[in-house]
Amino acid sequence: MESKTGTWTEKKGLAQMLKGGVIMDVVNAEQARIAEEAGACAVMALERVPADIRADGGVARMSDPEMILKIMDAVSIPVMAKCRIGHFVEAQILESLGVDYIDESEVLTPADEEHHILKHNFKVPFVCGCRNIGEAMRRIGEGAAMMRTKGEAGTGDVVEAVRHARSVMGSIRQLQTMGDEELMAFAKNNGAPYELVKETKTLGRMPVVNFAAGGVATPADAALMMQLGVDGVFVGSGIFKSGDPAKRAAAIVKSVTHYQDASILAEVSKNLGEAMVGRNTAQMPDGERLAVRGW
């Protein structure tokens, strides 16, 4: 019996196991344990949450491998870590550590302003951000086995995540009603690989799992994204920048499972303490926007 590792089925498959779950940003082993205890289906190990990256400015890079390894030791759930867009050596290092998923993330400072990583070259699966169907298809074309909306990380403002989810879902609905002869023009206009456009039309959904990310701060935000049609939710700064992280984390986990049950959503939204201090994205200068990173 011959076995194969690092296959497309394996890479996509782990994302399928994360569906209906919440992936939480953590900066140390203690936060990772709080996240696991609250019911996170995975954690994202990084040195600074996006809200702090924004506040600190400067260049944001891959986290210290020592810190990632400590988090991997601390929890039994999958551990993800971020590398810079186009920085395939950071990705090689993360793969060698044995992280379960790599996020090629616009939250870090891009290392290449033209090219993303050729993710098919790796055994470890990748997740990437997208604002629209074209960006999603290009990333999947490069080998991303999971997608997420970009939203606007570190703001606590869900509006950009909604915009991106609506754009992607709207395009998928549009594809359903298109004739096959219209698909090449769709591919051209959206900068999307033709084969993936065809596959998306046939499936009636994105060919890989698609999560929401970037600005989710409350159980209601998480349920909103689920009702818009995403498969699960990333919460970055929203948990550990809030008044009572453990309680908020558990509440968001419940809100993603029971996203259609308003009475449960009301129950879990009670007495959560202070949400993270928000940052209105409408008033944000273009230079501070992270979502525009990625090509």
Place this chain on the structure above:
Amino acid sequence: MAKDSRYEVGKEDNLRVENRIQFLFSALYSLTMKIGVLALQGDFSEHISMLKKIGVETAEVRLPKNLDGLDGLIIPGGESTTMGKLAVAYGLMEPLQQFGKSHAIWGTCAGAIFLSKDIGRDQPLLGLMDIKVQRNAFGRQVDSFETDLEIDELMKATGTEYPYHAVFIRAPIIESVHGNAKVLCALEDGRIVAAQEGRLLATSFHPELTGDMRFHEYFVSLAK
């Protein structure tokens, strides 16, 4: 002698055809059945689409009341810690344990962990199957693998002769089976990856990620 062995082969073929026909009849019966899938977290929608393909009515189970009227239940892949915490929070542990005493339940990967009695660490378990399970037994995601399995019981029950292609993702192994639990399949090195105890079924791998319907058909036949 030669004549006898030819006769034996013919007999075996007949038996296979008979099994296949019997199985298809039972599959027909399954059209009247309703199977739930625990939808707290994980790849429950993949199981639901497999069940729909074999013509079974389905339901998502998030709260105890969703168990009413079900003939069987699948606990999908996902994170067992997440499922356990949500099951405790919404009062599902006791109703699931009661359900398992009189109905078929099948756990895949995280579901197999959740069904087991012992995993050597502290997290909520249904304890319905007398098996000991080890989480993430093959390593991390880069060690996840696909392979072909010869599962005699499955091939016999479904009247088929080809191996089962199995997808393992950060998979657990069944360290040992006890009491009435029996091994359904082990890897060449002896590690157990599928077990059955009456109408309870546990697999380390994910039949819901393949196009092969046989495991779902087999489970539905147990749920009758």
